[in-house]
Amino acid sequence: MSTATVPEPAVAGEDRLNLRGRTLPRWTPLAVGAGSVVVSLLIYLLTPVDSEIQIVLMAALIFVIAMTASSISIEGSRRARDRFATTLVYTTFLLAVVPLIAIIASVVMKGWKRFHVASFYTHSMNGIGARDAGGGIYHAIIGTVEQVLLASVIAVPFGLLVAIYLVEYGRGRISRVISFFVDVLTGLPSIIAGLFVLAFWVLALDQGFSGFAGSLALVVLMIPTVVRSAEEMLKLVPNELREAGYALGVPKWRTILRVVVPTALPGIVTGVMLAVARVSGETAPVLLTVFGSNLINSDPFSGPQSSLPLYIYSQAGQPQQSAIDRAWSAALVLIVIVMVLNLIARLFAGRNRLK
Amino acid sequence: MTTEPDSSADTAEPRGAASATVPPTDGPPTDGPPSGESPSASPNALTEPAGKGPTGKAPIGNAKVGTADVVFKNLTRAAGFALLALIVAIALFLVLKATHALDVNKGNFLTTKEWFPNDPTPKFGVGATLFGTVVTAAIAMILAVPIAVGIALFITVYAPRQLSSALGYVVDLLAAVPSVVYGLWGLIVLAPHMTGVQLWLNDYLGWIPLFDADSVGRSYFVAGVVLAIMILPIVAALSREVFLQVPIAHREAALALGATRWEMIRTAVLPYGRPGVISASMLGLGRAMGETIAVALVLPASFSISGHLLEPAGNTIAANVANGWGEANTVGRGALIASGLVLFIVTMLVNIAARAIVARRREFSGSSA
Numbered sequence: 001m002s003t004a005t006v007p008e009p010a011v012a013g014e015d016r017l018n019l020r021g022r023t024l025p026r027w028t029p030l031a032v033g034a035g036s037v038v039v040s041l042l043i044y045l046l047t048p049v050d051s052e053i054q055i056v057l058m059a060a061l062i063f064v065i066a067m068t069a070s071s072i073s074i075e076g077s078r079r080a081r082d083r084f085a086t087t088l089v090y091t092t093f094l095l096a097v098v099p100l101i102a103i104i105a106s107v108v109m110k111g112w113k114r115f116h117v118a119s120f121y122t123h124s125m126n127g128i129g130a131r132d133a134g135g136g137i138y139h140a141i142i143g144t145v146e147q148v149l150l151a152s153v154i155a156v157p158f159g160l161l162v163a164i165y166l167v168e169y170g171r172g173r174i175s176r177v178i179s180f181f182v183d184v185l186t187g188l189p190s191i192i193a194g195l196f197v198l199a200f201w202v203l204a205l206d207q208g209f210s211g212f213a214g215s216l217a218l219v220v221l222m223i224p225t226v227v228r229s230a231e232e233m234l235k236l237v238p239n240e241l242r243e244a245g246y247a248l249g250v251p252k253w254r255t256i257l258r259v260v261v262p263t264a265l266p267g268i269v270t271g272v273m274l275a276v277a278r279v280s281g282e283t284a285p286v287l288l289t290v291f292g293s294n295l296i297n298s299d300p301f302s303g304p305q306s307s308l309p310l311y312i313y314s315q316a317g318q319p320q321q322s323a324i325d326r327a328w329s330a331a332l333v334l335i336v337i338v339m340v341l342n343l344i345a346r347l348f349a350g351r352n353r354l355k
Numbered sequence: 356m357t358t359e360p361d362s363s364a365d366t367a368e369p370r371g372a373a374s375a376t377v378p379p380t381d382g383p384p385t386d387g388p389p390s391g392e393s394p395s396a397s398p399n400a401l402t403e404p405a406g407k408g409p410t411g412k413a414p415i416g417n418a419k420v421g422t423a424d425v426v427f428k429n430l431t432r433a434a435g436f437a438l439l440a441l442i443v444a445i446a447l448f449l450v451l452k453a454t455h456a457l458d459v460n461k462g463n464f465l466t467t468k469e470w471f472p473n474d475p476t477p478k479f480g481v482g483a484t485l486f487g488t489v490v491t492a493a494i495a496m497i498l499a500v501p502i503a504v505g506i507a508l509f510i511t512v513y514a515p516r517q518l519s520s521a522l523g524y525v526v527d528l529l530a531a532v533p534s535v536v537y538g539l540w541g542l543i544v545l546a547p548h549m550t551g552v553q554l555w556l557n558d559y560l561g562w563i564p565l566f567d568a569d570s571v572g573r574s575y576f577v578a579g580v581v582l583a584i585m586i587l588p589i590v591a592a593l594s595r596e597v598f599l600q601v602p603i604a605h606r607e608a609a610l611a612l613g614a615t616r617w618e619m620i621r622t623a624v625l626p627y628g629r630p631g632v633i634s635a636s637m638l639g640l641g642r643a644m645g646e647t648i649a650v651a652l653v654l655p656a657s658f659s660i661s662g663h664l665l666e667p668a669g670n671t672i673a674a675n676v677a678n679g680w681g682e683a684n685t686v687g688r689g690a691l692i693a694s695g696l697v698l699f700i701v702t703m704l705v706n707i708a709a710r711a712i713v714a715r716r717r718e719f720s721g722s723s724a
Binding site (some may be wrong): 052053054057073078081084085086088089090092093095096099100102103105106107154156161162164165166168169170173174177178180181182183184185186187188189190191192193195196198199200203204220223227232252254256257258274277278280281283284286287305309310313316317324327328331334335338339343346 | 371372424425426428430431432433434435436438439441442444445448449451454485501502503505506508509510513518524527528531532533534535536537538539542543544545548551552555584587588591615616617618620631637638639640642644645646648651655665673677680688691693697699702703705706710
């Protein structure tokens with residue numbers, strides 16, 4: 001017994017000198033990463049693998065396996081598990097970044113051809129065939145701007161009122177039910193909003209296709225976003241502000257409109273801008289309600305209009321290269337618009353004093 | 356004069372406070388807010404006669420304040436009820452416009468694979484498209500959710516601080532890229548590049564029936580990958596927010612007990628964030644099932660139920676609406692609306708299930724996330 005225990009103190013002593021156990025050197029991930037890229041490139045050169053996606057996937061797989069194997073052999077199983085998780089997280093992140101960057105890159109590269117041409121913004125598609133090189137997005141921009149503005153004019157006050165009701169007045173079951181259905185609306189597929197307006201406004205009321213029908217569909221999609229963000233912001237307003245208002249004899253509605261809402265305003269604006277950015281890119285509801293048109297129609301209340309997402313969809317569906325080029329350029333314009341709206345929203349979020 | 360508005364404000368405020376602290380007062384009467392309304396009216400009714408005695412003018416001012424309050428409150432409540440009415444109207448009008456088409460349908464709507472609603476003898480069913488919706492959404496979820504959680508963990512736990520906030524911005528911006536752009540990219544850039552991957556899957560995993568294919572092309576698999584890339588930033592952005600909420604004390608406690616970083620994530624971050632990740636995934640699932648344009652551009656719009664995920668075939672409910680509605684007649688439009696109703700019900704069930712899961716998890720984990 002005593003003889004058997006003799007070696008153990010020695011081992012423990014060694015461990016004490018090196019508390020964290022044997023670890024892989026800091027440069028290991030880089031070296032293994034470079035190695036796995038080289039190996040996968042070799043496989044690419046030597047075997048009939050013809051897709052870039054496979055090389056990336058293969059390199060990632062080899063990297064994860066090699067890192068874990070070397071970690072198990074040197075660091076022991078517990079640290080190897082940690083190493084495995086770390087490697088996996090880094091790899092998935094890099095893998096996920098590739099397609100997302102690829103999308104932005106291909107939109108910018110392919111869209112640039114027309115993006116910097118002024119006539120692209122000043123012309124419609126009137127009389128332009130799919131094969132023709134000309135044509136522009138003037139009518140689509142008009143349509144998108146009008147539809148989104150109309151939708152915001154309806155959805156923002158409405159959503160704000162619902163949020164005020166939920167935070168300031170609503171108690172008990174009714175407000176829980178409303179809150180639940182706001183969630184249901186949040187998960188509503190955008191095409192259903194389009195089908196609803198198609199069934200209700202276009203078919204049942206026989207109002208015909210128009211930009212306004214499109215904005216009604218966008219309203220359905222905007223409301224939950226506006227309600228949720230406004231609700232979160234109103235909840236963050238400290239109760240002391242409300243009580244101070246009441247203590248000064250200010251009636252509740254004035255307290256809400258003059259104290260609570262202004263305090264939460266930057267946050268509410270952020271939510272509204274994000275909602276606007278989201279509906280600007282919605283295609284499906286607009287497709288069913290606005291119908292699409294090649295002509296300039298600046299009256300949103302009568303006749304089919306176009307819109308940027310719709311324009312992209314219809315051009316992308318054509319087989320001709322010039323139509324697809326137009327789709328890419330319009331996609332670039334749309335992305336720029338959405339990004340600018342998002343950045344404005346972030347600016348307002350930065351000015352938010354709550355939270 | 357000054358006492359009157361004070362008293363009215365007083366009667367308004369303690370009522371609110373009381374009903375907030377003692378919920379049962381609202382409970383017993385079956386209709387919640389109306390019962391909250393009547394006590395607010397009755398104190399005013401009591402104070403008004405009392406105020407009328409000493410001064411003539413005070414009650415008018417008081418009444419004005421009360422009226423504006425009541426008007427505003429009712430305005431907000433009307434908006435709330437209008438929202439309920441909106442949901443009811445969505446369901447109602449979809450049903451209303453679908454019934455005629457369903458009446459003249461010669462096939463079983465739920466199981467028929469064909470989609471010929473524009474024929475003189477319409478025969479159509481939601482079977483094939485519902486299958487496509489479920490399959491593409493499932494592929495998207497399997498691919499996207501683990502990767503999105505990985506991204507969220509990378510941003511919140513692994514990345515250096517300066518990098519992490521910048522990456523957060525980038526992910527949020529990517530979540531806002533319109534789906535039509537994903538569709539365009541999937542159609543023109545991704546689909547040709549996926550041929551090699553699909554052939555490779557067929558060569559090496561072809562013994563699994565799912566990956567067995569006679570030919571590969573714009574398949575369920577490609578559509579699922581496009582959807583996965585599309586919902587990736589959405590799920591990642593929401594999961595990141597949830598992981599950011601994990602109390603720093605929990606993480607530090609785990610590390611102080613000697614946990615490695617992975618053990619810290621497993622014991623502190625993931626349990627706390629699980630309800631949030633589930634609801635984020637469900638939002639992503641809803642998006643994936645409802646996605647129209649990206650799928651409509653990628654899939655070849657054929658009506659078949661096939662387990663061979665790599666073969667160029669398939670359609671989804673939403674894509675079918677976008678593709679088919681241009682040539683649809685009255686019955687055709689009704690049929691599309693009916694299929695939309697099915698999609699509506701399915702997404703709503705998913706939402707309700709997600710809420711139930713989140714609520715249960717919250718009880719068990721005791722977290723407030």
